[in-house]
Amino acid sequence: MILRVRDLRVAFPAGTAVDGIGFDLDRGRTLGVVGESGSGKSVSSLAIMGLHREAAVSGSIVFDGEELVGAPASRLRELRGRRIAMIFQDPLSSLHPFYTVGEQIAEAYRLHLRVSRRVARERAVEMLAEVGIPEPRRRAGEHPHRFSGGMRQRVMIAMALSCEPDLLIADEPTTALDVTVQAQILELIRRIQRDRGIAVMMITHDLGVVARVADEVLVMYGGRTVEHAPVREIFRAPRHPYTQGLLASAPRLPAGGAGDSPDPAAGSVAAGGSPDPVAGGVAGPVVKGRLRAIPGSPPSLLAPPPGCRFHPRCARYAAAPDDACVTEAPELRELRELCVLGEVGEVHAGRALRLVGAEGPPAGPVHRTACHLAETRGGSR
Amino acid sequence: MTRYLLRRLAAVAGVLLVICAVTFAVFYVLPSDPAAHACGKTCTPEQVTLVRAQMGLDRPVYEQFGGYVTGIFTGRVLGDGPTALECSVPCFGYSYQNALPVWDLLTDRLPVSVSLALGAAALWLAGGLAVGLVAALRRGTALDRSLMAATLASASAPVYFTAMMLLLILVQRLEWLPYPDYRPISEGPAAWAGNLLLPWMTLASLYAAMYARLTRASMIETMAEPYIRTARAKGLYERTVVTKHGLRSALTPIVTIFGMDLGGLLAGAVITEHVFGLPGVGQLTYDAIFKADQPVVLGVTLLAAFFITLANLGVDLVYAVIDPRVRYA
Numbered sequence A: 001m002i003l004r005v006r007d008l009r010v011a012f013p014a015g016t017a018v019d020g021i022g023f024d025l026d027r028g029r030t031l032g033v034v035g036e037s038g039s040g041k042s043v044s045s046l047a048i049m050g051l052h053r054e055a056a057v058s059g060s061i062v063f064d065g066e067e068l069v070g071a072p073a074s075r076l077r078e079l080r081g082r083r084i085a086m087i088f089q090d091p092l093s094s095l096h097p098f099y100t101v102g103e104q105i106a107e108a109y110r111l112h113l114r115v116s117r118r119v120a121r122e123r124a125v126e127m128l129a130e131v132g133i134p135e136p137r138r139r140a141g142e143h144p145h146r147f148s149g150g151m152r153q154r155v156m157i158a159m160a161l162s163c164e165p166d167l168l169i170a171d172e173p174t175t176a177l178d179v180t181v182q183a184q185i186l187e188l189i190r191r192i193q194r195d196r197g198i199a200v201m202m203i204t205h206d207l208g209v210v211a212r213v214a215d216e217v218l219v220m221y222g223g224r225t226v227e228h229a230p231v232r233e234i235f236r237a238p239r240h241p242y243t244q245g246l247l248a249s250a251p252r253l254p255a256g257g258a259g260d261s262p263d264p265a266a267g268s269v270a271a272g273g274s275p276d277p278v279a280g281g282v283a284g285p286v287v288k289g290r291l292r293a294i295p296g297s298p299p300s301l302l303a304p305p306p307g308c309r310f311h312p313r314c315a316r317y318a319a320a321p322d323d324a325c326v327t328e329a330p331e332l333r334e335l336r337e338l339c340v341l342g343e344v345g346e347v348h349a350g351r352a353l354r355l356v357g358a359e360g361p362p363a364g365p366v367h368r369t370a371c372h373l374a375e376t377r378g379g380s381r
Numbered sequence B: 001m002t003r004y005l006l007r008r009l010a011a012v013a014g015v016l017l018v019i020c021a022v023t024f025a026v027f028y029v030l031p032s033d034p035a036a037h038a039c040g041k042t043c044t045p046e047q048v049t050l051v052r053a054q055m056g057l058d059r060p061v062y063e064q065f066g067g068y069v070t071g072i073f074t075g076r077v078l079g080d081g082p083t084a085l086e087c088s089v090p091c092f093g094y095s096y097q098n099a100l101p102v103w104d105l106l107t108d109r110l111p112v113s114v115s116l117a118l119g120a121a122a123l124w125l126a127g128g129l130a131v132g133l134v135a136a137l138r139r140g141t142a143l144d145r146s147l148m149a150a151t152l153a154s155a156s157a158p159v160y161f162t163a164m165m166l167l168l169i170l171v172q173r174l175e176w177l178p179y180p181d182y183r184p185i186s187e188g189p190a191a192w193a194g195n196l197l198l199p200w201m202t203l204a205s206l207y208a209a210m211y212a213r214l215t216r217a218s219m220i221e222t223m224a225e226p227y228i229r230t231a232r233a234k235g236l237y238e239r240t241v242v243t244k245h246g247l248r249s250a251l252t253p254i255v256t257i258f259g260m261d262l263g264g265l266l267a268g269a270v271i272t273e274h275v276f277g278l279p280g281v282g283q284l285t286y287d288a289i290f291k292a293d294q295p296v297v298l299g300v301t302l303l304a305a306f307f308i309t310l311a312n313l314g315v316d317l318v319y320a321v322i323d324p325r326v327r328y329a
């Protein structure tokens, strides 16, 4: 277990942006973190990096056995870039315009590994070659504005991986790129992850990206986890109305193996691994290539709705209003599908759902969701 | 690069020529009579006519202009007969009131103005950048607020007032400094600097305040850039993040303004020189305007234009060194 997050809270003076999230992440695995804009994805990742300056971070972040919440700033600085690396959404503004890419890659390597300027420079060239930049030696001497969007993101990846970190946090690394390049960058991240066995936290609002790279998915809404499950489960049987809405609003995810050339005309990325992610009556009618967003707007940080934060937009609640939804915040519970008959009094025909537990996340990836009415099937229509 | 430089220098020459022409035109349409001023109050009309002929004022304006410009490169003889005046290369005209060629007047005064400008610039850069940087890094704290209040007061105090306050406190009350009495640097750097300290501080306090505010704003903006977050994410020391990644970018806009300010000041700080009685170009300008000494006014205008266009060129060159995006553009 390289990363173990429990009850993470990040409070700004203006309000609480992350309100108790938790997950485990193993080496060689990828956690996809999805949610609308403002759901707290970046704030959570910056908390792991120890990069919050004005916010109060509480809960627990254990990285390779070491507690990071409350750790001294100097220790967090040592880990940053060395063992936990991060790449960002906009690779152009995330690179310094005045320094060559070679200098920028070498900088962290030189600092953390205490090597000479020359060695660090060689390392930069080596890393540029590894992320697939042609003529790396010449390109190392150029400034970021001379690179295309995809090449810049490769530079960011080279920079992040130069010190061989154990954990890579990628905050929407492909959002600013066009579809073909997106697929290449995701493929690169996957390849490097497999080669080096690092853990990846992939933040995105694109379910196509999740389908492509994630092993597990954490769905965030208003700073809370609403669903947490293995990637197949999320696409096969999403339990939370919000997840169901997200899936319905995503452009159709075409079937097909990973690494296949994606179809840019469809406006989406090929979904690797899942035979047909939108099958099973989960997603509503999908207008090809067009987003059908969930109606309503994300909750306010300052005055989040009482009870379940999603209730103002929840189709399931609208269909069958339940008092609990407006009075009580739903807990994250594990749900299991039972193919057998349940306890006395409960008669189940075929597949049935039953609550089995509400404790912290167990070791293996299980399907957990925070909804009072999770046992209700469907409901997203 | 060499071609670029030559092109830019040609442009500087062009700009100077245009400014020269405009200044000429302005004097031509002005209702004052330079000859009468040059000759003095006791002159008879006949004498004024003679002076006018010697100054070339009886000729068409384009001829006067042509004579002036060629004189810069070849020198010229003003007037003829026994009263003819020799004005050697580079001839920027002759000040009849000072009985000296304008060039001699300028070169005589220039070291004073340059000393004043450079010393003040060093002071205000150091002070302004330091205050601005500290305020930006301590943004929103009481320290930030008091520093900004101080800069506001300092920037809005007139030079006369600042000079008087400094004289009163440092010279009269505390007797830490002598009353400024300009000494050229050839008489020793200590005497030179000691006598210039007060004018330097006066001028610097005005500019430092503006530079502090500028640096603060620029630094705050830069520190919010995504590449600063990247620098922190790399695990760099905060000191490196602030200086190497933040300050480097934040200083770029300041370079432009600094170039302009310095260029403007090299041709004389009129009020500061006047207040402290420094015999610089600014003082020369003040007197020339007061006495309508047209050749001198023309000369200092050209000198100021020369320094400002040169500073402009310097800024562009420095920019190309600082910002690689400009270099390739």
Ligand SMILES: Nc1ncnc2c1ncn2[C@@H]1O[C@H](COP(=O)(O)OP(=O)(O)OP(=O)(O)O)[C@@H](O)[C@H]1O
Pocket: A012, A013, A014, A017, A035, A036, A037, A038, A039, A040, A041, A042, A043, A044, A054, A205, A301
């Ligand atoms: N420094 C800050 N001070 C106050 N509030 C902040 C700060 N940073 C983020 N927030 C707030 O925290 C919430 C979550 O922001 P966050 O950046 O984590 O969203 P996100 O999920 O990453 O969204 P996006 O998809 O747009 O990147 C937002 O409401 C945002 O306004």
Ligand code: SF4
Pocket: A240, A241, A242, A308, A309, A310, A311, A312, A314, A315, A316, A317, A324, A325, A330, A370, A371, A372, A373, A374
């Ligand atoms: S708890 Fe209620 S409001 Fe919240 S998602 Fe479930 S049904 Fe909707």
Ligand SMILES: [Mg+2]
Pocket: A041, A042, A043, A171
């Ligand atoms: Mg974000």
